[in-house]
Amino acid sequence: MSDTDTGKPLDMQRIAKTVDGSEDLFRMLIEHLVTDDRDAASSLAGALEKGDMESVRREAHRLKSALKSLAADKAAQSALALEEAATDGNTGTASVLVDNLVEQIDLIGTFYQSGGWKQDFAQQEDTYDE
Amino acid sequence: MSEKRALVVDDHGINRNFIKSYLVSKGFEVQTAENGLEAQKIAEQEDFVLIFSDIEMPVMNGLEFLASIKKNPAKANIPVVMLSTVDKPEIIDRAKKIGAAHYMIKPFTADKMDETLQTLGF
Numbered sequence: 001m002s003d004t005d006t007g008k009p010l011d012m013q014r015i016a017k018t019v020d021g022s023e024d025l026f027r028m029l030i031e032h033l034v035t036d037d038r039d040a041a042s043s044l045a046g047a048l049e050k051g052d053m054e055s056v057r058r059e060a061h062r063l064k065s066a067l068k069s070l071a072a073d074k075a076a077q078s079a080l081a082l083e084e085a086a087t088d089g090n091t092g093t094a095s096v097l098v099d100n101l102v103e104q105i106d107l108i109g110t111f112y113q114s115g116g117w118k119q120d121f122a123q124q125e126d127t128y129d130e
Numbered sequence: 131m132s133e134k135r136a137l138v139v140d141d142h143g144i145n146r147n148f149i150k151s152y153l154v155s156k157g158f159e160v161q162t163a164e165n166g167l168e169a170q171k172i173a174e175q176e177d178f179v180l181i182f183s184d185i186e187m188p189v190m191n192g193l194e195f196l197a198s199i200k201k202n203p204a205k206a207n208i209p210v211v212m213l214s215t216v217d218k219p220e221i222i223d224r225a226k227k228i229g230a231a232h233y234m235i236k237p238f239t240a241d242k243m244d245e246t247l248q249t250l251g252f
C-alpha cells in the first residue's frame with residue numbers, strides 16, 4: 001500500500017527511494033516546494049485575474065513535473081487538472097484548482113513540519129540494510 | 131577537476147537539484163541551467179560529456195536546445211538525455227530524430243537514472 005493511500009501527502013516509500021535515503025536531499029527539495037513553489041502557485045490567482053492563461057498553464061506544468069518528482073501524487077493531479085483547465089481557457093475551474101493546489105502544497109508543508117516523515121526514512125534505511 | 135562534467139537543464143529547481151545530487155554522487159561535476167538558451171551559452175563555452183535537458187521550458191525549449199547542440203560539430207557527439215512528463219510517441223520520435231541519446235519520463239528515480247547512465251556507457 002502506498003503512503004498516499006494512508007492519507008500522507010507524499011508517497012514516502014517512493015520519495016525515500018528516489019533520494020536514495022538522503023534526508024538532506026529530501027529536506028532541500030521539500031523546502032524548495034513549500035517556499036518558492038508555494039509562492040509561485042499562490043501567484044497564479046493574479047495571472048488568472050489578468051486572463052493570462054498561458055502563464056497559468058506553463059506554471060501548472062512546471063509544478064506538476066516537480067510534484068511528480070517528489071511523489072506528491074495528489075498535488076501533482078491538482079497541477080495536471082489546473083494545466084488542463086488553463087489549456088481549455090476555463091477560468092472558473094482554474095480559479096478553484098489554484099486554491100486546491102495551494103492547499104495541497106500546504107498539506108505537504110504541514111506534514112514536513114510535523115516531522116512524521118522521519119520515521120518513514122528510518123524504516124526505509126532498515127529496508128536498505130536488510 | 132573531475133573529468134566527467136555534466137550539464138543539467140530544467141526550469142524547476144527541484145528537478146535540477148535531484149539530478150545534480152544524483153550525478154554528483156556518481157562522480158560527475160555538474161553545471162545547471164534554467165532554460166535552453168542559458169544552457170546553449172554554457173555549452174558553447176564549456177565541455178561536457180553528458181547533458182540532461184527538460185523539454186518544456188520558457189525562452190528556449192529542450193528540443194530547440196537539442197537541435198542547437200547537434201548542429202554544432204564540436205558538441206554534436208555529446209549524448210543528450212531528454213526529460214519530460216509527457217510520453218507521447220510523436221514527441222519521443224521527434225527528440226530521437228533530432229538526435230536525443232535517451233528519453234526519460236518523469237518522475238525521476240535512482241533506478242531510472244542508473245539505467246540511463248548504464249545505457250549510455252557511464
